[in-house]
Amino acid sequence: MILRGIFSVMTGLLAVSGYSQTVPVDSPASTFTFRIPYDPGSLDWHRAYSSQQLAIIRNIMEGLVRLEKDFSISPAIASKWSMSPDGRKYTFTIRPGARWTDGVPVKAKDFVFSWKKLLAPATAISNANYLFDVLNAENYYKGKLKNFDSVGVKALDDSTLEVRLERPVAHWLFMLTVWATFPLREDVVKKYSDSWDSPGRIVSAGPFMITERDADTRIVMRPNPYYYGTRGNIKKAVALVVLDDRDAQKKYDEGGLDLLSNIALFDLKKYEKSGELKKIPYWKTCFFGFTAKKYPVSNETLRRAIAMSIDKKKILELLHGGQRPADWLIPTDMFSPLGLKPSSAIPYDPVRAKRELVASGINPSRITLEYLSSNRDRFVKIANFIKEELKKHLGIEVVIQALEFRAFAIQREMGAFHMFNGCWGSDYPDPDQFLMLFLGSSGNFRSAWNNPAYDEKLMRVRGIKDKKERYMAYLEMQKMLVHDNVIVVPMFFEANTTLIKPRVSGYVANALDQIFLKEVNVR
Template identity: 30%
Template sequence: MSKKFFVLMSILLVAAMVFTGCSKPADAPEVATPDAPTDEPAPEPTGEKILRANNASEPGSLDPALAQGTHESWVLDHSFEGLMKLDQEGHVASGMAEDYKISDDFLTYTFTLRDGIKWSNGDPVTAEDFEFAWKRAIDPELAADYAFQIADYVKGGNAYLSGEGSLDDVAIKALDDKTLEVTLEAPTAYFLELTAFYTYYPVNKNVVEANPDWAKSADTHVSNGPFYLTEWEHDASLKMRKNDNYYDADKVHLDGIDLTIIDDENTTWQAYEGGEYDLLLPIPQAVVAKMKDEGNPELVLGGEVGTYYFNLNNDVKPFNNAKVRKGLSYALDKATITDKIAQGGQMPAEGVVPFGMFDEDGKEYRDKVGNLIPYDLDLAKNLFEEGLAEEGMTIDDFNSKGFVLLYNTQESHKKIAQAAQEMWRTNLGIEIGLENVDFQVKLDREKAGDYDISRAGWIGDYMDPMTFIDLWYSKSSFNDANYNNPKYDELVLKAKSTADQKVRFEAMREAENILMDEMPIVPVYFYTQPYAQKPYVTGVYKPLVNYPRLTYADINK
C-alpha cells in the first residue's frame, strides 16, 4: 500500500485512540504506547508530581484574546477551558458548558454552564464572563490577530470589528449567570469545535477590567482550567500548578507542570537524556531518525493536521509575480526534505490543506483536489525566468538584491532553510541568504511585512479545511504573504455563508486550486509531531489540532 495511505491512517488512528503515540508512518518501526513496560527506573519520589517539559519560545501573550501561536496555546490549553473541549478520543466534549441546544435553523446556540465552576482565584465563572471575553476579542481597539475567528461567525461580529456596527448588535448574550446565547451569521458545522479553541476561552471580567495588564505576570494571571500560572520568569521558565477549583480536579493527577523556555533542540535533548525532562518537543531531526531506526519506545509520532510552508512577500518585487513564485515552489524537492531532513513521517505537501480533513461525502478531502504542486525542474526554471523577465529582471539582478529567508531559531528550521537555499541555488541559479530570529520576532516581522521569504507553519484550529483556506483571505490577519485575489475572497465567503455542504466544499476546492495556481506561499510538507516521552509518564493524549495534552497525565513512580 502507498505511503500516503499509511500516513492518513496514522492521523485517523491518533484521533481515535485514548492513549498517545498510536500513529505510525509506513517506514516507522512499532512504537510502544506510553504505558508499555520498561526497565528504566522512574525518578525518585519528590512528594509532588511535577511534569517537566519545554516551551521552545517565550509566549507573546498569555491573554487568550491576544495569543496567536503554539508557543502560547500550549500554556493556555492547560490553564483555560472553553465551553467545549477536545477529549482523550479527540472528540468535542462538554467543557465549561454541561449542555447546549441548537435551533432548528442551526443559527442559535444556547449553552448552559456547569454548576459551581470557578476561576483560579475562587470567583464564579459566569456566562457574562464568556460574553465579555468574546466581545472583547473582537473589539477593534484590542486589535487581536484572531478576532476573525469569532467575528466571521457570530451575527454582527464583522460589522463591529470593522467599525461599521454596534457592540449591541453582536449576537452574544448572557441570559443569566449560567446561560449564554449565541446567534451565527450562517450555519457553521464546526462551531462547537470552535468554542474549544483558545480565542473563545473566557476571561474573568472583574479581573480584566480592574487590571489591563493582568496577563503579563503570574501574580495577576487568573484562569479557569485544570492548572493555573504560578511563576513566569520571562525568556526562562513557566510554572503551572493544579487548580483545585477546576470541576474535574479529582481526575487531574499532576500537581503541576514546569516548562523551561529554551529554543535550542540539542540542548534540551541532552537535558532529556540526562533525566531533566519527562516529555520533550520538538526533538532534533537526527534524533527522531535514530529513535525510529532503533524502535525506541520513548518516541511518540503524534498525528497532526498542519502545513509547513514558506511565505513569499507578494509586495516585494519580483515575488509579486506568480510565475516567479511558482518557479520557487516547483524547484523544491519536497520528498527529499521530508525523507532526508525532517524524518518524522511528514508528507510532501500537495496543497495547503493537509490530509486528515473530510469532505461532504465523509471522504478524504485531498482525494478530489489531488496534488497541486509538481516537482518539475524544467517547468520551474522556465516559469522563474519568464516571471523575472516580466518584472524587467535577470538572474544577476535577482542575486544582486540580497534576498533573505527568515526563520525562527530552531535546528530543524535551519536545516530545512539550508536545503531550500541549496535547491534554489542548484535548480534556479539564485542566491538566497538566511537569517534566524526568535519566534516572536519572526511573527512580528511577518505582520509588519519586514521580510522577503519566511518560514511559516499552520496547525489547524479545527477539523475543517476552512481553517487553512481562510488564511489567505485578503483581510485575514494571518495573510502574511499579503495575497489579494477578489475571486478567492468571494469563494471563501461563499463557503462560509452556506449550509449546503456540497456548495461549501466545491467553493473551498476551487479556492485552493486558485491559490496553488498563483502560489503566494510555498507549501513544503504536511506535519506530524514527533516527541519524546518517558515510560513512567502516562495519560498524555494528542489531539490532531493541539500539542500533547497533559491534563490527565500521571507520573507513575
C-alpha cells in the first residue's frame, strides 16, 4: 500500500474538489462518534484492505449494488440490471440521480476507468482479483493481453454498463459490493495523480463525504448534498482514532464514543444489564500462517507438527473476549443454516507432533523460526504463547518481531518471515472469499503457496448454482488448505462484541462487521 501524508481541512469549510459551502454549527445531538483503532492512511478504495479504511470508504462510496441487512442484493448506483440466460453477461442501468460530491453525474465510463486502473499491470494492485471473473480481466492484469478493449466491461452509453464474465459465477453480484469495484473519476485522477484521495481532492458518491482529517486523530464526515437516497439524521460523523482498547472503553464510558465495535475488553459484564452490549456471530477468523516457500516451513510435515503443538483453548484464556476456538478457516456459522459442518481437523496432540517433527527430518536444534506479529497487545500475547508451545513441545526456538500495523502489513507482504499472525473477515456473505485468498492469482494472502489443482477446482466450484452443493464442495476445498497442506493454522473465530449508546437507533451490527451510517439516527 502507498502511504501518503495526511492533510487537515479547515473545519469552517466543506472542500471537496471544487465544491465549497459554509458548514453549519454542529449540534452534539446530531453528531455520531465511533472508534477506529488506527489511522487508515490511504483511502484509495482500489488498494484498501483494513477495517479502519473500510469504516470510512463504505460510508463515502457506493458501487453498482449494495448488501442489505439480511445480506440480499439491492440497487445502488445501478437502478436495475439484467442477466443473460447463460449467466455470463450482465447489463446495468446507472441511476439518473447518482452524483459525485461535486455534483457531476456518475456515468458508466467511471466504472470502466476504475476497473481499467485496478487491473493495470503496472500498478500490481492485489484487490484486482475481485474482477478476475470478468472476461479477459486476469489476462490483462498479468500482461498477457495489451488491449483493454478485450476485457469484458463496456460503457454502451452514459447510463448503460455491460459486463461479460469468463464463466457463470453463482454469487458474482456479491463482488460488486466490494469497494475495489467502485467507480472512479478519470479527470480527478489525471489532475491529482496518486494524491487523488487526499482531503480537498477526493470526490465520492456515497451518502457521506469527508470534510476534515487530522493525522492519527480523527476523520470527519458530513452528508453528501448530492446523494440520491435517504439518510438518517446524522449531520456529523466522527471516526476517532483510539489505539488502545482500554482507552477506547474509557472514552465510551465518558460519553466520547457512541459506538465501540469489534472489541476484546476484559470487563464487559457491567454493560449487560444496560442493553448497550451486543454480541453476534462474526465471520472473521484469526490464524497464524506460514510462508510456504521459506525453509524450513516449506516442509509440510514440519508445518503439521507445529499445528499439533498449539493448545488453542489456552489462547482463548489470554483473550477474554468471547472468541471461540477455530479448527477451520471458514466460520462454521456460514455452513450451519444448510445443516453442514466440517470434518475432523488437525488435533492438539504434542505426542503426535513430536513424531511428525521426526518424520520431517529437521533437527529442531539447528533452526530458528522468525514470527511476525502485529504490536497490538493480544497478538503479542498470542505470539509469545506460540513461542512457548513450540519450545516446550518441539524444542524449536522462535524469534518474534512485533510491528505497528502498517509496517507489519509491509513486512508480511514481503514474505520475509517464516510465520505471521493474521485475521480475515469476509467481505461478502459467502465462504468463497476465504478460499479465494489462496488462489495463485490472489494478492491478498502472503503464504507464497501456489497449487494449480486447487485453483482449477475452486474455479469449477464457484459456478455451481445449487447453494448446498456448492457449500459442500467448499468444505472439501477448505480441507485441502487446513488439513492436507497445512497452509494456515486457525486459532479462533473472532467475536463481534459491540457497545452502542441508547441514543443511537437504526444501527445494525452484522456478521461482516460493516459500519453503515446511512440508516442511523441519533437523539
